[in-house]
Amino acid sequence: MMKKEVFLISWTDKPLMTMMWAFSNMHNSVPDTLEEFESDNTTKFGSDLGRIKFSFIKMLATNPHSSVLEFVNTNWMIRGGSRAFQQQLTRTRLAAYSIQSMRIVDVGRFFEEEMFHVPERFSSDEKSAVKSEYLQAMKSAQESYCKLISLGAKVEDARGVLPLNICSPITMSINLRALSHMLETRLCNLAQDEHRLFAEKMVKEISTKLGAEFGQLFRKPCEKAGHCTMPINCGKTQFELDGAYKNTDLDLWLKG
Ligand SMILES: Cc1cc2nc3c(=O)[nH]c(=O)nc-3n(C[C@H](O)[C@H](O)[C@H](O)COP(=O)(O)OP(=O)(O)OC[C@H]3O[C@@H](n4cnc5c(N)ncnc54)[C@H](O)[C@@H]3O)c2cc1C
Numbered sequence: 605m606m607k608k609e610v611f612l613i614s615w616t617d618k619p620l621m622t623m624m625w626a627f628s629n630m631h632n633s634v635p636d637t638l639e640e641f642e643s644d645n646t647t648k649f650g651s652d653l654g655r656i657k658f659s660f661i662k663m664l665a666t667n668p669h670s671s672v673l674e675f676v677n678t679n680w681m682i683r684g685g686s687r688a689f690q691q692q693l694t695r696t697r698l699a700a701y702s703i704q705s706m707r708i709v710d711v712g713r714f715f716e717e718e719m720f721h722v723p724e725r726f727s728s729d730e731k732s733a734v735k736s737e738y739l740q741a742m743k744s745a746q747e748s749y750c751k752l753i754s755l756g757a758k759v760e761d762a763r764g765v766l767p768l769n770i771c772s773p774i775t776m777s778i779n780l781r782a783l784s785h786m787l788e789t790r791l792c793n794l795a796q797d798e799h800r801l802f803a804e805k806m807v808k809e810i811s812t813k814l815g816a817e818f819g820q821l822f823r824k825p826c827e828k829a830g831h832c833t834m835p836i837n838c839g840k841t842q843f844e845l846d847g848a849y850k851n852t853d854l855d856l857w858l859k860g
Contacts, residue, residue, distance in 0.1 A: 605718055605720070605721065605722045605727060606683075606684040606717075606718055606719050606720070606721070606771045607683070607684050608683070608684035608685065608798075608801060608802065608805070609681075609682070609683040609684055609805075610680065610681075610682050610683075610802060610805040610806050610809055611680065611681040611682075611683075611809070612678055612679070612680055612806075612809045612810060612813050612814075613679050613680065613681050614678075614679045615676065615677065615678045615679065615813070615814060616675065616676040616677050616678075617638075618638050618642070619676040619780075619814050619815075619818075620657055620660075620661075620814075620815065620817070621638050621641060621642045621645075622638065622675050622676060623660075623664065623672045623673065623675050623676060624641070624645065624660060625638060625641045626672050626675045627660075627664075627669065627672045628641075657815065657817045658817045658820070660817075661817045661818060661820050661821060662820050664821070665784070665820055665821050665823075665828070670781055670784075671781065673779065673780040673781035673784060673821070674779045674780070674781045674782075675779075676779060676780045676814075677777060677778070677779050677780075678777070678778055678779070678780065678783060678810070679775070679776070679777045680775060680776045680777070680778070680806070681773065681775050682773065682774050682775070682776065682802060683771075683773045684721075684771050685721075685771060685772075685773075685774060685798070685802060686720065686721035686768065686769040686770065686771050686798060687766075687768055687769070687770055687771075687772065688721070688768045688769055688796075688798070689721070689796075689798045689799055689802065690703060690772070690774050691768075692790075692796065692799050693774065693776070693799070693802075696778070696782065696785075696786045698778070698779070698782035698785075699776055699777060699778035699782055699783075699786070700776070700777040700778075701774060701775065701776050701777075702774070702775045703772065703773075703774045704772040704773050704774070706759070706760075706763040706766065706772065707759065707760035707763065708759065708760075709759070709772075710753070710759050711749070711763075711766065711770065711772075712746065712749060712750045712753065713746075714742075714746055714766075714770055714771075715742050715743050715745075715746040719770060719771045719772075720742055720767060720769050720770050720771055721769040721771060721798055722735070722738065722769075723769075723797065723798070724797045725797075726738055741767070742767060742769075745765055745766060745767050748765045749762050749763070749765050749766060752765065780818075780821065783806075783810075783821075783822075784821045784822060786803075787803045787806060787807060787822045788822065788823065788824070788825050788828065789825065790802075790803040791803045791804065791807070791822065791823070791824045791825075792824055792825055792826070792833075792834060792838070793824070793838035793840050793841070794834050794836065794838050803822075806822075807819060807822045810822070824841075826841055826843040827841075827843075829843075829846075830843070831843050831844055831845070831846050832844060832845045832846060833846055
């Protein structure tokens with residue numbers, strides 16, 4: 605199976621200072637350069653600056669100050685994600701994307717190159733009948749795709765027979781507030797495993813490149829709210845279902 609990789613390729617320079625500067629402007633006068641602002645804060649807080657960074661980010665994770673998170677933009681390269689994952693990802697409207705075009709790129713060797721997602725539940729059992737049927741379906745989709753092209757079909761028309769779990773790279777540009785909203789829902793145990801895996805990788809990438817204090821922004825919705833925010837409880841945490849769902853006929857609404 606194709607390796608799933610996430611790279612935070614660029615972000616707003618001096619992300620923490622940019623947000624502190626924007627926040628400070630609400631109640632104080634601030635200098636015209638970030639360098640001056642940083643130097644003032646280093647003098648003011650000294651060795652306490654590390655602790656201040658953590659508590660500042662923690663505060664931003666709560667309202668009404670989350671708007672300051674919009675001052676920091678992040679740009680991502682995501683490889684090895686299926687088109688199904690991309691459909692879910694791009695439901696987040698407060699972001700920009702570029703997706704490889706399957707109208708143009710010929711993916712006639714996607715099976716040999718293992719350019720498709722295998723659900724975790726299948727891949728754990730190498731000899732299962734489910735996995736073998738799944739791989740056979742992938743192979744046969746590739747054969748039909750190549751045959752259509754050899755018979756004169758255009759790549760953009762032949763792509764109609766490609767599976768939803770075929771992988772292609774996607775780039776995304778998103779600010780920290782929108783990212784926090786997106787990752788929160790996808791870190792939930794009820795999110796699809798592929799998306800959750802990417803969400804976890806993104807949190808790790810942010811913590812490594814922007815600083816450990818930024819990791820606090822991204823928590824499962826139940827950890828943030830103190831109760832389960834989904835209509836069905838995953839049963840894997842100590843959090844109870846939101847009271848609002850207790851009097852709702854979930855069978856009527858969720859099972860069609
Ligand atoms: C576990 C899970 C299961 C899901 N299942 C399904 C499913 O079965 N079918 C399905 O269709 N979707 C499904 N979704 C997608 C979901 O419904 C949302 O579309 C997706 O999570 C994006 O959320 P959002 O609209 O809050 O985010 P964004 O589009 O990034 O918007 C962020 C916020 O901005 C505001 N906003 C954005 N645009 C507008 C607007 N036009 N008007 C008013 N406010 C706006 C809202 O406050 C919104 O929360 C699922 C998502 C999850 C996490």
